[in-house]
Amino acid sequence: MHVIDSYKNLPKKFYHENKPTEFDLAQFIKLNHDLLNELDVTLNEEDLLHYFNGSKSLQGYTAKSLAYSGHQFGYFNPSLGDGRAHIIAEVISKNSQHFDIQLKGSGRSQFSRNGDGLSALGPVLREFLVSEFMHQLGVPSTRSLAAIATNEKVYREDELAGGVLVRVANSHIRVGSFEYFYARGDFDALNELYQYVQKRHYSNLDTELNVFKEIAKRKVKLVTKWLGVGFIHGVMNTDNTSVAGITIDYGPCAFMDEFKRNKVFSSIDRQARYAYNNQMNIALWNLSVLANAMMPLFIKSSTETQVIEVLKEFFKDLEIYADELYLKYFAKKLGIFDPVKEDRKLIEDFLNILENESLDFTNSFRNLNSFNFSNNEWLNQWKERLKIQNKSDDEVIKLMDSVNPYLIARNHHIEEAINLAYEGDFSYFHFLNQAYSHPYIENKEYSKLTQAPTNEQRVYQTFCGT
Numbered sequence: 001m002h003v004i005d006s007y008k009n010l011p012k013k014f015y016h017e018n019k020p021t022e023f024d025l026a027q028f029i030k031l032n033h034d035l036l037n038e039l040d041v042t043l044n045e046e047d048l049l050h051y052f053n054g055s056k057s058l059q060g061y062t063a064k065s066l067a068y069s070g071h072q073f074g075y076f077n078p079s080l081g082d083g084r085a086h087i088i089a090e091v092i093s094k095n096s097q098h099f100d101i102q103l104k105g106s107g108r109s110q111f112s113r114n115g116d117g118l119s120a121l122g123p124v125l126r127e128f129l130v131s132e133f134m135h136q137l138g139v140p141s142t143r144s145l146a147a148i149a150t151n152e153k154v155y156r157e158d159e160l161a162g163g164v165l166v167r168v169a170n171s172h173i174r175v176g177s178f179e180y181f182y183a184r185g186d187f188d189a190l191n192e193l194y195q196y197v198q199k200r201h202y203s204n205l206d207t208e209l210n211v212f213k214e215i216a217k218r219k220v221k222l223v224t225k226w227l228g229v230g231f232i233h234g235v236m237n238t239d240n241t242s243v244a245g246i247t248i249d250y251g252p253c254a255f256m257d258e259f260k261r262n263k264v265f266s267s268i269d270r271q272a273r274y275a276y277n278n279q280m281n282i283a284l285w286n287l288s289v290l291a292n293a294m295m296p297l298f299i300k301s302s303t304e305t306q307v308i309e310v311l312k313e314f315f316k317d318l319e320i321y322a323d324e325l326y327l328k329y330f331a332k333k334l335g336i337f338d339p340v341k342e343d344r345k346l347i348e349d350f351l352n353i354l355e356n357e358s359l360d361f362t363n364s365f366r367n368l369n370s371f372n373f374s375n376n377e378w379l380n381q382w383k384e385r386l387k388i389q390n391k392s393d394d395e396v397i398k399l400m401d402s403v404n405p406y407l408i409a410r411n412h413h414i415e416e417a418i419n420l421a422y423e424g425d426f427s428y429f430h431f432l433n434q435a436y437s438h439p440y441i442e443n444k445e446y447s448k449l450t451q452a453p454t455n456e457q458r459v460y461q462t463f464c465g466t
């Protein structure tokens with residue numbers, strides 16, 4: 001086990017050293033042994049529980065809550081930071097990758113403002129299931145190392161059982177981390193943050209502008225994958241936007257059942273800012289916020305006017321890049337190996353059918369070969385398109401099955417697992433974890449999980465984790 005403390009090399013204003021709250025009655029709900037192994041963490045369960053329940057700290061590592069700002073629903077908030085999270089270690093994995101291990105729901109920090117720093121069990125289990133599922137889908141994400149029941153109450157609208165999530169990220173640096181120092185006019189700190197990010201995530205790149213461009217490309221790739229699997233993040237604020245290309249901060253997120261372009265789940269997203277089909281626009285908007293915050297770094301060697309010209313061109317190209325990635329991804333979902341521009345129409349026509357007939361996004365793609373829907377004209381066009389690419393049926397099906405999951409983490413099942421957990425029964429949570437481990441492989445044992453919800457089962461709204 002190889003523990004390091006890289007944040008320590010940054011000035012103290014980047015974080016507060018806070019001890020996590022001690023939860024003496026805490027118990028594991030789930031410990032992710034595969035991930036422990038990948039991280040080369042060799043501690044036994046008893047010790048791990050002590051590190052995760054706040055009663056022990058790893059020798060040589062001081063727990064940290066990071067400082068950041070953020071644009072929340074378009075409005076700037078200069079002082080956010082980890083109000084309910086503590087990084088308790090950084091480790092080098094078996095693959096020589098550097099990861100943070102963070103507790104979420106681990107009590108108050110200097111950034112808590114009016115919050116209690118705690119989390120109910122529900123959001124912990126939701127993030128555990130969905131983040132691990134995203135990883136298994138091949139979508140870059142924070143991962144979940146453990147879910148813990150604190151066996152203490154938290155007070156929301158109701159009194160609820162409390163939980164702590166132990167999550168793992170390639171780093172917890174966000175767009176909002178850059179905004180924090182930009183807003184304070186502290187450009188030395190901004191530069192130190194940049195150096196840290198460059199060294200940790202973009203060590204093959206040399207200039208500030210090139211690093212920014214790569215951050216932007218990773219973000220666009222990530223959101224393309226979200227769209228491809230029908231994922232709606234729900235709170236794409238800049239403080240929830242990683243600069244390392246991963247999905248971070250699962251709150252009111254959800255996967256779509258029936259396809260609807262402007263689908264929103266989150267109860268707090270009243271303007272539909274973070275609707276399914278607005279996610280790429282918002283990603284670009286968030287990146288423009290990052291570009292603005294990095295401006296003092298860009299203009300070291302050129303004038304602001306020159307930089308703005310370069311950025312304008314870059315953002316134009318980025319939109320084209322996003323369109324190309326989208327075309328490639330969705331073409332694959334239709335079994336098309338080398339898409340051409342015209343395939344976009346085939347894709348959109350198919351999505352129109354799904355939307356008009358309220359069909360299930362995941363199942364419609366997965367079962368396309370045996371699908372019955374009223375628009376046969378589209379089916380004929382699709383079959384004609386497949387014919388001209390000279391690929392066998394097997395090759396086509398293999399391609400499709402590699403991007404069209406057999407099952408997704410449907411909201412009604414997650415809700416059921418959470419409701420049962422509040423009654424003390426974690427069996428359904430464990431069952432889902434098991435089921436979500438191979439999402440592209442057909443497994444009749446889990447066929448129930450592939451079904452769209454009935455009207456009674458349907459979850460209309462999701463709520464933030466606070």
Ligand code: AMP
Binds near residue numbers: 112115118119465
């Ligand atoms: P989110 O959008 O859920 O990622 O959270 C936005 C901000 O609110 C972050 O700075 C969080 O640390 C903070 N926050 C959320 N819930 C709590 C809580 N229960 N106690 C303290 N801070 C919180």
Ligand code: MG
Binds near residue numbers: 239240249
């Ligand atoms: Mg957040």
